[in-house]
Amino acid sequence: MKVKAKFENNKVEVKLLVKHPMDTGLQKDKKNGDLIPAKYIQELSCMHGDKLVFLANFGRAVSKDPYLAFSFSGGKAGDTLILKWFDNLGDNEETKVVIK
Amino acid sequence: MIERRNLLKGILGMTAVFSAALLIPKLAFAQWSKAFDANTTEKAMTDMFNKTETTKSDKIYLKVPEIAENGAVVPVNITTDIDNVKTISIVALKNPQPLACSFTIPEGTDSDVSIRIRLFETMDVQAIVETHDGTLYSVQKEVKVTIGGCGG
Amino acid sequence: MKRRIYLTLALASCITVTTSTFADPVSDNETIRSYFSDKFPDIALEDLVDGVYAIDKDSRDQWLQIEEFPPYEEAISKGEKLFTTPFTNGKSYAGCFDNGGISIKQNYPYFDTEKSQVVTLEQAVNNCRIENGEQPLPYGKGAIAYITSYMASTSRGELINVTIPNDAAKAAYEEGKQFFYSRRGQLNMACATCHMANAGKRLRADILSPALGQVSHFPAFRFKWDDVGTIQRRYAGCNTQIRAKPFELQSAQYRNLEYFHTYMSNGLAINGPGTRK
Numbered sequence: 001m002k003v004k005a006k007f008e009n010n011k012v013e014v015k016l017l018v019k020h021p022m023d024t025g026l027q028k029d030k031k032n033g034d035l036i037p038a039k040y041i042q043e044l045s046c047m048h049g050d051k052l053v054f055l056a057n058f059g060r061a062v063s064k065d066p067y068l069a070f071s072f073s074g075g076k077a078g079d080t081l082i083l084k085w086f087d088n089l090g091d092n093e094e095t096k097v098v099i100k
Numbered sequence: 101m102i103e104r105r106n107l108l109k110g111i112l113g114m115t116a117v118f119s120a121a122l123l124i125p126k127l128a129f130a131q132w133s134k135a136f137d138a139n140t141t142e143k144a145m146t147d148m149f150n151k152t153e154t155t156k157s158d159k160i161y162l163k164v165p166e167i168a169e170n171g172a173v174v175p176v177n178i179t180t181d182i183d184n185v186k187t188i189s190i191v192a193l194k195n196p197q198p199l200a201c202s203f204t205i206p207e208g209t210d211s212d213v214s215i216r217i218r219l220f221e222t223m224d225v226q227a228i229v230e231t232h233d234g235t236l237y238s239v240q241k242e243v244k245v246t247i248g249g250c251g252g
Numbered sequence: 253m254k255r256r257i258y259l260t261l262a263l264a265s266c267i268t269v270t271t272s273t274f275a276d277p278v279s280d281n282e283t284i285r286s287y288f289s290d291k292f293p294d295i296a297l298e299d300l301v302d303g304v305y306a307i308d309k310d311s312r313d314q315w316l317q318i319e320e321f322p323p324y325e326e327a328i329s330k331g332e333k334l335f336t337t338p339f340t341n342g343k344s345y346a347g348c349f350d351n352g353g354i355s356i357k358q359n360y361p362y363f364d365t366e367k368s369q370v371v372t373l374e375q376a377v378n379n380c381r382i383e384n385g386e387q388p389l390p391y392g393k394g395a396i397a398y399i400t401s402y403m404a405s406t407s408r409g410e411l412i413n414v415t416i417p418n419d420a421a422k423a424a425y426e427e428g429k430q431f432f433y434s435r436r437g438q439l440n441m442a443c444a445t446c447h448m449a450n451a452g453k454r455l456r457a458d459i460l461s462p463a464l465g466q467v468s469h470f471p472a473f474r475f476k477w478d479d480v481g482t483i484q485r486r487y488a489g490c491n492t493q494i495r496a497k498p499f500e501l502q503s504a505q506y507r508n509l510e511y512f513h514t515y516m517s518n519g520l521a522i523n524g525p526g527t528r529k
Contacts, residue, residue, distance in 0.1 A: 002321055011210065017321040024218075026196070042136075055204035059136035061195050061218045063173045067321065069214035070203070167457075169314045169529055170475045214317070246457030250446075250493045251476055251529050252304050 001095040005081055012075035012099055014046065014054070017067050018085060024060040041066060044085040048075050075099055135199050141191055144199040148189065154228060154238035157182065162227040164243050171245040172218050178227045179212040182237055187230040188213055193240070194223035219245045277416055277425055277515060284448075284516055288464045291451065300465030301523045307452050308459050315527060324401060324473040324525040327480040331402025334395055339384040345399070348380035357400070357407035358522050361414065361511045363421035370424050370507040373400050374482055391501035392485035393477070401471045401480050404524035412468065412522060414515040428512025431505055432463075437496025443509075458529065467514045469526025480525055483510055 003016040018041065025038025038060065046054040053072045075081070077099050084094040138144035145152040163177040178188050188211065189202040200217045211229070219225070226240040285297060295306050305312040335353065338344045346352035350359075360373040371379070374396050378388040389396040416422050432443045443463065446455065451462035470483040477485075484506045488498035499505045 004320075015320055051208075052204075052206055053209050054206070056213075056215075057136070057202045057204075059197050059199050059201060061192055061197065061200040063216040063218055067175075067214070067216045067317075069177075070209065071212060072206075072209040074208045165314050166310050169311050173318070173475070175314055175317045216317075249456040249458035250490065251474065252455075252458035252461050 001083060001085075001093060003081075003083060003095060003097040005097050005099040007075065007077040007099050011071045011073055012048075012079075012081075013069070013071045014081065015067075015069045016083065017065055018044070018093070019065055020085075020087065022058075022060070022062055022064045022066060026060075039087060039089050039091075041085045041087045044068065044083065046070075047082045047084075048072070048079060053081075135202075137197060138199060139197060141193055141198045144191065144197070148199060148202065149228075149230060149234075149236055151234075151236065154236040157229070157237035157239060160227050160229055160237060160239040162225070162239050162241050164225050164241050167244045167246065168219060171220070171247070173216045174219050174225075174243060174245075175214065175216050176225060176227075177212075177214040178229075179210075180227075180229050180237075182211070182229050182231060184232045185211045185229055186232045189228045189230070190215070190217065191226040191228060192217060192219055192223060193226060195220055219243055221245050277422070280429070281516060281518060284464055287448070288451075288462055292462070297464065298520055300462055301468040301517075301520050302526075303461040303465065303469065303528065304459045307462075311459070318527055322473075323527055324480055327398050327401040327471070327473065327525060328405045330395075331398035331400070331405075334399050335402050339381070339386050341384055343384050345377065345380055348376070348383065353403060354406045355410055357404045357524070358410040358412050359414070361507065361514060363415070363417055363424060363511070365417055365420070368420050369504070370421075370428075370511040372484070372502065372507055372510055373403065374484070375502055375507070391482065392488070393479060393481045397471045397480045397482050397485070400482065401525040404471060404522060407522040408524070410522050412514060412517045412520055414511065414518055416515070424508045425512050425515060427504075428508035428510070431509045432512055437491065437494035439494040439496075441494045443490070463513070463516060465517055465520050467510070467517055468520055468522055469524045469528070471525045472528045473525055474528050476529065483513075 001016055001018045003014065005012060005014045020041055022040045023036050023038055024040065025035065027036050028034065029036050040060055040062065041058050044056045044058070045052060054070045056068060058066065079099045081097050081099060082094060083097065084092060086092045135144050135147035138147055142152050159181040161179045165174065168174045176190055178190070180188070185205045187202055187204055190200040191198045192200045201215060203213050205211055222242065222244045224240045224242050226238055229237045231237070288300065289297060292300070292307065299306045305315045335345050350356055357373055360376070361370045364371045374391055377396060377399055381388055416425055435442045435445070446460045447463040447466065450460050453460055467483055470486070471480045472486070473480045484501045487506050487509060488501060491498040
């Protein structure tokens, strides 16, 4: 997960890109013609301390390598954000980022 | 001695994971599976919001390209002046599963989200803003998705 | 509908393109620059390195958002790793190039007066490999494109400076120019048909990019390729699209074309690798 978290104009702006195939389950493998099983992020959350500041639920129509941008008040430079995603197969990734 | 220390570390680690998981609203998990699998907009709306009616609003600013550079990567930005926003959702009306994504906006978070979605063909993209009193507001715009050409 | 579009393009190019108006490379460039100034009066010539994104706001906005996390970053990292890894004999790419290979892309292609031929950056990379006992890399995509993507990234902002040192070089330039303006393929189109006469107009779903500034952002990450590729990979693709048999990558035809095509953009800044459709 690549995350940019910036404190500006009294708000924390977050932009992120997750490396994830977001396979819909509708596409065929070019080599053997089999359907590539669905593997896509279903939930992505952002915590600031013990507060949930953002929660995204995705369906299959979110692009490969999902991009998200959102912003919130109450954070400042130096604070830590914890971002985490879960996909339909149970894989997950957690990233900590310090607000600049 | 070392084994006991590792065991304790393991238990503490697991506790941390569980407590973090508890902080994420359970409602999110419950709402997820049905609405996103729905094959029609009506079913997706019913599963997600328990209603299908929305009120058109000019206070929702939906930014989408007129012509998608790449139908697999269509940027969508939604901002709104409506107060008491609970969720912002995107419905791609002609996609096989119309509900593309849904964002929970906690108190203190701006009603301003950007994402990239896949559109399978030219269609209207709808932004739905849900307020805490259960009202649904919406706006929609057409995005042209083209194939054919040379790449420019 | 298809026929009408192609006929229109063919007619348009008949009216606007004639090779006999050009005299020597320097005045060729002056002519091309004033042609595009007239065509796009609201766009500064140096901004044409952004191609279609300098012309169309809707696609520019989409491109700017994608650039927040550029898709070519991985290619640059891979390229840097490949570039800095020594050969089996202990030497490295840096030993083959001026300035260790950093910030030199703006000087390519160059005319090798000893071998009396145009040498592209990709070729120079492979020449370096061969001189050091390594197998040459396949052209167009993969490792060769990652390496030149990295080298391009170190040249960002440098002004393109292709030189024509002697008569043999001028002949190569003229061959490239001839290629650019010659019709080919079942669709009977020349590079100039789309990228000079019809630059800025739509060909079905796509806006045609102008020839001036076109090479600056290569190697390019194209959505179609879902990876980076070299300018010659694009030449081969374009030729296939107009139903012409493509030439071999790094053939004399494509090297001379790249020579002419890059010379045209002298004075414009390298901004590769770039993201494109």
